[in-house]
Amino acid sequence: MTGPATTTPAPAAPAQAAAPALRRIAAQAAFESRTILRNGEQLLVTIALPLFLLVGVARATIVELDTAGATRIDFTTPGVIAVAIMSTAFTSQAIATAFDRRNGVLRLMATTPLGRGGLLAGKVLGVLGVEVVQAVVLTAVAVALGWRPHLAGIPAAIGVALLGTAAFTALALLLAGVLRAEGVLALSNLLLVLLIVGGGVLVPPDRLPGGLAQVAAWLPSGALGEAMRGALSGSGVPPLAVLVLAGWTALLAWGASRLFRWQ
Amino acid sequence: MSTSAAATGALAPAAQPDAPALALHGLVKRYGGRTVVDGLCLEAQRGAVTAVLGPNGAGKTTTIEICEGLRVPDGGTVRVLGLDPRADAALLRPRVGVMLQDGGLPSGARALEVLRHVSAMYASPRPVAELVDRLGLDSFARTTVRRLSGGQRQRLSLACAVVGRPELVFLDEPSAGMDPQSRHAVWDLVRELRSDGVAVVLTTHLMDEAESLADVVHVVDHGTVIASGTVAELLATGAHGGAETVARFTAPPHFDPAALTAWLTAHGASGASVTVGRRTLEDVFLDLTGRNLR
Numbered sequence: 001m002t003g004p005a006t007t008t009p010a011p012a013a014p015a016q017a018a019a020p021a022l023r024r025i026a027a028q029a030a031f032e033s034r035t036i037l038r039n040g041e042q043l044l045v046t047i048a049l050p051l052f053l054l055v056g057v058a059r060a061t062i063v064e065l066d067t068a069g070a071t072r073i074d075f076t077t078p079g080v081i082a083v084a085i086m087s088t089a090f091t092s093q094a095i096a097t098a099f100d101r102r103n104g105v106l107r108l109m110a111t112t113p114l115g116r117g118g119l120l121a122g123k124v125l126g127v128l129g130v131e132v133v134q135a136v137v138l139t140a141v142a143v144a145l146g147w148r149p150h151l152a153g154i155p156a157a158i159g160v161a162l163l164g165t166a167a168f169t170a171l172a173l174l175l176a177g178v179l180r181a182e183g184v185l186a187l188s189n190l191l192l193v194l195l196i197v198g199g200g201v202l203v204p205p206d207r208l209p210g211g212l213a214q215v216a217a218w219l220p221s222g223a224l225g226e227a228m229r230g231a232l233s234g235s236g237v238p239p240l241a242v243l244v245l246a247g248w249t250a251l252l253a254w255g256a257s258r259l260f261r262w263q
Numbered sequence: 264m265s266t267s268a269a270a271t272g273a274l275a276p277a278a279q280p281d282a283p284a285l286a287l288h289g290l291v292k293r294y295g296g297r298t299v300v301d302g303l304c305l306e307a308q309r310g311a312v313t314a315v316l317g318p319n320g321a322g323k324t325t326t327i328e329i330c331e332g333l334r335v336p337d338g339g340t341v342r343v344l345g346l347d348p349r350a351d352a353a354l355l356r357p358r359v360g361v362m363l364q365d366g367g368l369p370s371g372a373r374a375l376e377v378l379r380h381v382s383a384m385y386a387s388p389r390p391v392a393e394l395v396d397r398l399g400l401d402s403f404a405r406t407t408v409r410r411l412s413g414g415q416r417q418r419l420s421l422a423c424a425v426v427g428r429p430e431l432v433f434l435d436e437p438s439a440g441m442d443p444q445s446r447h448a449v450w451d452l453v454r455e456l457r458s459d460g461v462a463v464v465l466t467t468h469l470m471d472e473a474e475s476l477a478d479v480v481h482v483v484d485h486g487t488v489i490a491s492g493t494v495a496e497l498l499a500t501g502a503h504g505g506a507e508t509v510a511r512f513t514a515p516p517h518f519d520p521a522a523l524t525a526w527l528t529a530h531g532a533s534g535a536s537v538t539v540g541r542r543t544l545e546d547v548f549l550d551l552t553g554r555n556l557r
Contacts, residue, residue, distance in 0.1 A: 016428050017386035018357040027383040035371045100369060108367025111331050112427070113356045113384045263333070 018113030028114055028122025033129035035096070042092050045192070046130060050084040050138055053202065058145055070233065077142040077149070078157075078228040079202040084134040085161055086195065086221060089127050089168035091188045097123065097176035098184035106262050116262070124169055131165065150234035157231040163245050164224040170252035171220070177260030201225035220248040282345055284309045284431045284462030285330060291338035292325050292486075299325050301486035302339070307479075309430070312453060312463045314477035316470075318552050322486035323466040324364055327433050330464070331361050344431055357385060360429030362420045364436050364466075368408045374419050375404035378426060385427040394422040398448055413440030421449055425456065432456060434465040438472055450476055470545040480544075484552045497547050 018024065036042045057080070058073040067075040100106050110116045139147075175184050196202055198212050200222025205213050216222035223244035230237040285307040292300040300322045307313035317323050328334045329341060332348035332355065341348055346355055368377055375395065382388035395401050398418045403411055411419065417440060424432055437453070438446040453476055456463050467473055473480050474494050482490040482497070490497060 016357040016430070019384055019386050024384050027380060031369075031372070031376075031380045034376075035369065039371050103370055104363050104365040104367035105369045106367075107333055108361065108363055108423070110333065111356060111359070111361040111363075112381060113353075115353065115356060 021118065024114050025118050025121045025125065028109075028118060029125035029129055032096070032123055032126025033133075036088075036092055036126070036130050037133065042096070045189070046084070046088045046092050046134060047137060049087060050080050050134065051141060053083060053196070054080045054138060054142060055145070057202065058142075071146065073142060073145050073147045074149075074233065075229075076202070077138070077147045078232040079204075079225050080142075081135070081138060081157075081161070081232075082164065082201045082221070082225045082228045083196055084138060085131060085164045085224065086168050086201065087192060088130045088134060089165045090172045091192045092130070093123065093127055093169055094172035094176045094184050094188040095181075097173060098179070098181040101176060101262070102181040104263070110262065120173075124165070127165060127169055128162075131161065135161075149232045153231040153234060153236075156237050157228060160224065160227040160231055160237060160242070160245075163242065163249065164220070164227070167220045167224070167245050167249040167252060170249055170256050173260060174252055174256040177256060177262075195219070195221040199225075204229065218244055220245055220252075223248070283307060283342075284344055285313075285464060286342040287326070287330070287339065289339035290326065290329065290336055290341065292322070292329060292334065293337050299486055300329070300336070303483065303487050305481045305488055305491070307431075307462050307464045309462045310457055310460045311478040312457050312465065312476050314473040314480045315464065315466045315483055316468065316473050316480050316548060317466070317483035318468060321483045321552075323483055324435055326483070327435055327464070327466055331359070331433055357427060358430045360424040360427060360432040362417075362424035362432070362434045362437060364439075366416050366420050368416060368419060368423075370409040371407060373405050373407055374400060374411060374415070377408060377419065378422050381423040382426045387428070388426045389428055391426065394426060397452060398422050399445070414442055414445045417441055418445055418449065421452065425452070429461065431462045432464070434463065436467055436469075437465055438467075438469065446472075470543060470548060474544045482548065482551050490547075490551055494544055498544065500547075 019027075036046065054076065058076045097106075106116075106119065109119050114122070172188070175188060179187065198208060198216065199219050200208060200212075200216030201224060204226065205216035205222040207213075208216050217226070217240075223241040227237045227241040227245065229235075230241065283306040285305075287303055287305050290300050290303040291298065303322065303326060305313075305315070315323050315326065325334060329336045330343055330348055332352045335349065343355055344358055348355060372380070375391070378391055378394065378400070382391055395404065398421065400415075400419060400422060403415050406415075408416065408419070417437065421434065421437060424434065434453070438449050441449065450472075453463055453465070457478075465472075465476070477494060480490075480492065480494055480497055481488045490500075492500070
């Protein structure tokens, strides 16, 4: 960097430059992924929980399932992948961001060349990095258990995963940017459990009891589950599910951008 | 990125080399109805350590956070390296180093990993190994941040603040919670930054820190600067503007101070008193800001 500002008797070092934006964001993403994958509680919710659900629901016969003719593993795996996306994009990210906010990490990184935009981009990419690890682990175990996905639906499934990640990351940031860290810890775990049980993600909305069936289809969890099942079972992604997810993404992102407090 | 380089180039002619690194005029910040910063003015020069000294709640941290672009002022002007901390944030971030009062270190990461990560944000950072050595980070390099002691965290925060070779560094209570060895390592690094031409702005309520480091001290209370000057100037000036003569000597054994006051009174001095020990910056500070607890 050259400039005429070098005539001072004790010139400071030449004007400092930031690392290129992509390198900064990549560094932040790698840092976020590493931190999540090394943290015991985070591993429990992002890796152990979906694995437990996969093996539990597919193998155990305690839970009665109307699989509409599909094998139990074919029926269960797409829903478990949807749960995995929710656990990383929502629960894990909400907790990580809430504690980063409390500890001043968001403020400090905002003063480095990374900035707030880069921090956000790094977080989203970090979530995607963890999801890649989840996808590899879950797919390997599911295939070993006999899962035969509809291969032509994989590009659609990736698209659905990205949209679901956007919706649930926005929800995570909304919670993390508004509530106290301890509150976020409790609420994000509780919400995940409630959505797994009655949110239409693991069990399709139309097989939930009573009024829950109507509600769950309009939840981001139900929409993500239905879209993932449609993509990977070969029946096609229901357009309504995509619309519902996109609507939630827009609403939650708007809310997070309005309400998020950096300190 | 070519766009930001071009932008920097376009701005460079406007930046005057002799202009202060930091200039605040009539700064105002309110929280709710409470005025925390009230028409504050101060400057900080390159190659100098500027201490902002004040009791808790005086508005020091708020002022610094406005300079860092973390808070928006309600009034007044702020120029950081001749630029606006909010509008020109992207240009300033590579050139300004920040050490926050509460650290801002991610608790689940290891110490060295954090420093490496922050250094990755800059095009040509200081070598991490050199900072590790200078600030003694080696003994806890692989310890996660949440297990570090207060002093260890402070040293790591300082390393993160200077790793990008900043032209201006903000250090918010840099040696709080440190043992004497760590403090001296930090002070040495601050002096070295000064001799490299860096503008160092630090807040503190530790008098000895201001006394041993600062070229210029601004005493802040109730959101405004109530006294400014070098440490020597502040020491020479009483709270009410009247000068007083300080005579220093080593007293012989069994010295009777009363004999000295009697002699002074006999020679026409009014209100003569003898204080054992020297007047310190702390005395000046307490004269200026009062002794009330807050």
